[in-house]
Amino acid sequence: SVAVSVRSLSKVFGSGASAFRALDDVSVEIRQNEFFTLLGPSGCGKTTLLRLIAGFEQPSSGEILLDGEDLSARPPYQRPVNTVFQNYALFPHMTVTENISFGLEMLGRPKDEIKSVTAEMLRLVRLEAMADRRITQISGGQQQRVALARALAPKPKVLLLDEPLSALDLQLRKDMQLELKRLQTDTGITFVFVTHDQDEALTMSDRIAVMNGGEILQIGSPRDIYDKPQHRFVAGFIGEINLLPAVSMGEGEHSIAGVGLLRSDDVTALPNGAAATLAVRPERITLSKPSTASLPGVISNVVYHGTDTIFHFRLADGLEMRARSQNNTAQSRSFAKGDDIGWSVDASSVSVLADDP
Ligand code: ADP
Numbered sequence: 001s002v003a004v005s006v007r008s009l010s011k012v013f014g015s016g017a018s019a020f021r022a023l024d025d026v027s028v029e030i031r032q033n034e035f036f037t038l039l040g041p042s043g044c045g046k047t048t049l050l051r052l053i054a055g056f057e058q059p060s061s062g063e064i065l066l067d068g069e070d071l072s073a074r075p076p077y078q079r080p081v082n083t084v085f086q087n088y089a090l091f092p093h094m095t096v097t098e099n100i101s102f103g104l105e106m107l108g109r110p111k112d113e114i115k116s117v118t119a120e121m122l123r124l125v126r127l128e129a130m131a132d133r134r135i136t137q138i139s140g141g142q143q144q145r146v147a148l149a150r151a152l153a154p155k156p157k158v159l160l161l162d163e164p165l166s167a168l169d170l171q172l173r174k175d176m177q178l179e180l181k182r183l184q185t186d187t188g189i190t191f192v193f194v195t196h197d198q199d200e201a202l203t204m205s206d207r208i209a210v211m212n213g214g215e216i217l218q219i220g221s222p223r224d225i226y227d228k229p230q231h232r233f234v235a236g237f238i239g240e241i242n243l244l245p246a247v248s249m250g251e252g253e254h255s256i257a258g259v260g261l262l263r264s265d266d267v268t269a270l271p272n273g274a275a276a277t278l279a280v281r282p283e284r285i286t287l288s289k290p291s292t293a294s295l296p297g298v299i300s301n302v303v304y305h306g307t308d309t310i311f312h313f314r315l316a317d318g319l320e321m322r323a324r325s326q327n328n329t330a331q332s333r334s335f336a337k338g339d340d341i342g343w344s345v346d347a348s349s350v351s352v353l354a355d356d357p
């Protein structure tokens with residue numbers, strides 16, 4: 001069932017000539033027990049959407065429902081929602097235990113409940129040994145866990161996390177990604193997680209909403225978003241991709257000027273003769289000797305990357321393409337700069353993109 005329902009939500013900051021539309025008609029349904037990620041570049045409206053759900057901002061139009069209930073009349077502290085902020089916002093002079101129990105005390109929970117829940121949270125984030133340390137006496141990663149424990153302690157229905165890992169170094173961030181995923185599974189709480197990091201989003205999420213310029217462009221599983229991008233922006237923001245200008249010939253056939261025909265399984269409503277952009281991931285391209293079963297190209301560069309090799313090749317129309325192959329395969333050793341090659345892609349790996357709004 002649906003945990004958070006966002007309907008035609010818009011947010012305009014300021015007014016008149018200085019008005020700025022930070023969110024533009026955003027709709028999304030976030031399911032119960034889901035790890036849901038808002039992914040997009042800085043300034044696209046991720047934090048604004050979280051702040052609206054939390055109640056720190058009021059919508060200009062549209063509505064937000066939690067478990068089917070309209071939240072607009074409820075102040076932040078009366079919403080079954082809690083937030084983990086980017087900077088943690090911990091109390092440095094307090095101990096780990098005091099930080100975790102603080103929110104429960106503010107809510108007026110009974111003393112024995114505060115004690116048992118705090119102990120449970122310390123276990124959950126594996127900080128029992130640090131219980132009596134001050135915040136200034138623990139590491140950044142441990143502070144991150146305290147912030148999580150504190151936000152989880154009141155057992156919110158929905159936990160909002162605004163780029164909570166961005167302050168951590170790479171290795172710690174990778175560890176915490178797995179840890180966060182475990183916490184979400186163990187607690188069964190719906191997580192709405194914000195990041196601008198595509199790898200992070202792909203690794204952790206059940207579903208991802210890709211945002212740009214105050215809009216949600218595409219919502220789907222990590223696999224959907226990666227394999228079946230529907231917009232140029234989505235295709236380019238997540239991973240590497242080749243974009244090929246083409247013309248639709250009907251029935252999934254597309255013509256690339258001066259190069260040949262490429263098939264796609266993507267069923268689109270493009271009329272014959274309509275311009276289309278084809279998107280192909282580098283790892284989906286098969287290189288071979290030139291043949292009638294493949295399209296022609298010339299290798300322009302071979303770049304060794306340790307685990308894999310990137311072949312740059314040029315098409316007759318001058319377009320530069322990239323193919324990627326793992327270094328334990330025959331393809332990774334077979335081609336050198338200047339070689340004439342054939343390239344092919346399975347029709348299931350060719351996406352037809354819409355122009356972005
Ligand atoms: P993100 O979290 O994706 O980086 P934000 O939601 O913080 O983006 O901001 C989206 C846009 O709205 C930005 O251009 C930002 O400058 C603007 N914005 C955010 N908050 C305010 C505010 N209180 N007043 C005016 N503009 C704001």
Ligand code: MG
Pocket residue numbers: 046047048
């Ligand atoms: Mg932000």
